[in-house]
Amino acid sequence: MRLPDMPLHDPFVVADDKTRTYHLYTSNDPTVSGVDGTGTMVYRSHDLRDWTRPVVVFLTAEQDGIWATDGGWAPEVHAWDGRYYLFTTLHNQDKPLPVPPPDQWGTPFQLPNHMRGTVTAVSDSLLGPFTAVDPGRPTPPEHLMTLDGTLYVDPSGQPWMVYAHEWLQTIDGTMEAIRLTPDLTGTTGDPVFLFKASDASWLGEGIPAGVPHQLAPYITDGPQLYRTPDGSLLILWSTYEKNVAGRDGTISGGYVQTYAVSPSGDLTGPWQQHRPLVREDSGHGMLFHTFDGRLMMVLHRPFENARGKLYEMQFLGHELRVLRRRADLDGGG
Template structure:
């Protein structure tokens, strides 16, 4: 009984469970020193009481019980962007924490092409000394990728030689067949070269195809994250749509290098699930978090296995995420 009382007291500051936590594009950092998991997502005023455009973070000691979220970054009002705050990622680089997040402005058009009307959309960079923020804009708020490209969901990749790269999705809204691209960065995480195309959404055989021959083909790329396996294979989590909805996909570099060529493996999770990322639980278990369904999304947690040449879902952590209809029992 005393132990139960002590645990209840320790968790009093963590009243939320995942079913009560609206979120999209989750990103989790496991802070072993503090004994806390930080889950970053778009700021929701209903959860924080703060109406500003930005990023909020939930924290948890055990992935089951979560504190109410706090805003860790707000976009300055004089920014070129006025909406978004999508797909936040937080990475350690050169002694600081760096936040990558996507913003846009529908009133700032890019040149129309082939009947398409893209607008400014890009990943911005901010940094802080602590995982709790506050994060401050870097690079004067300039996009990390070419601002003429309509891009989103930028992620940091460290090559074996230590060089940083930004890997991101080039929007189908601009190009029709969305791509995953990469651009080299310098040590200050500024763009330092031209973009290369890694693959197209249509390369995946399961991606939803037009129902009619005369229907315009729009193929989505979304949410890339790179993972180096225990055998040195290079994998990428990314998302798109099949005929039933959102899909958590997996690709493998045949060369083990960022440049590829990339081959598409069997998706990890379907059932309107996606934009996943990997992290290590405090006990060493490899985990994946994603959101499901796409609308009114909640976080879903999976125990994973690194099989050397690919990843495998072991089971959905229903005791943590409260899912009553798991995709992988």
């Protein structure tokens, strides 16, 4: 298989040095995996061009007492203390959460809130099967509507889950973090605020003065954290860039891949927002190194019926740059 033929939303790559194999995780799609159910599947490749048919590594139906059965979004796998840990976002519409009050402009939010959050599962193999460590609840606080949890380990060795707090509950979506226990199976302390979507000042540049910006949501998606060559801390994240479409002033927006930097190197910032790296309805990217040392970013495009796209990247101090699109690997488009 090649990337143009592979349904691929929220891609995450693990480059396994032992087997010289790239593992590309995404939500289970029964049309290509042949396995029904909500969960995670993985494609494998030795060259980033030709891929095996996917193998299913996690299914909610196989988790005793799991609190949710829908979702399976944004899976990622991390090596930790000799084992592999899968983070993936699930939800349950039959478990409602309180709807937020009207925002500061008096705009009521009628969309229902329900339990959504990232679960943690563990395996001894990159190919699973992964078993939820606590099937009764998501890893972040269950009264928060969250998604896209990722692992960050600070310089002291403390593991954190960094996640997006849904705009459906916050109105202005946020990035937050919570400390994990040393075995990654639980949390300690309260969530820590990192930044909000509207901190990216470029988000509303396409909206004329006087048009109420709240007519389109401020969304946070897909955090991934990296230490830069100069010791700063970088976070990739995605959002919807706002612009006015049509004579009636309707506000729309395209999905974009952007990033922010904490020059202090501290998770709590302050975070400086940078302009998007890739537009074209693209996002939820992550960085990885090829076996010959190149820095690569994989993301999906378009948002609907997504396929994986690859870019060679470069750090210049704490700035991240796109060197070139790898259409030779991802098939163009």
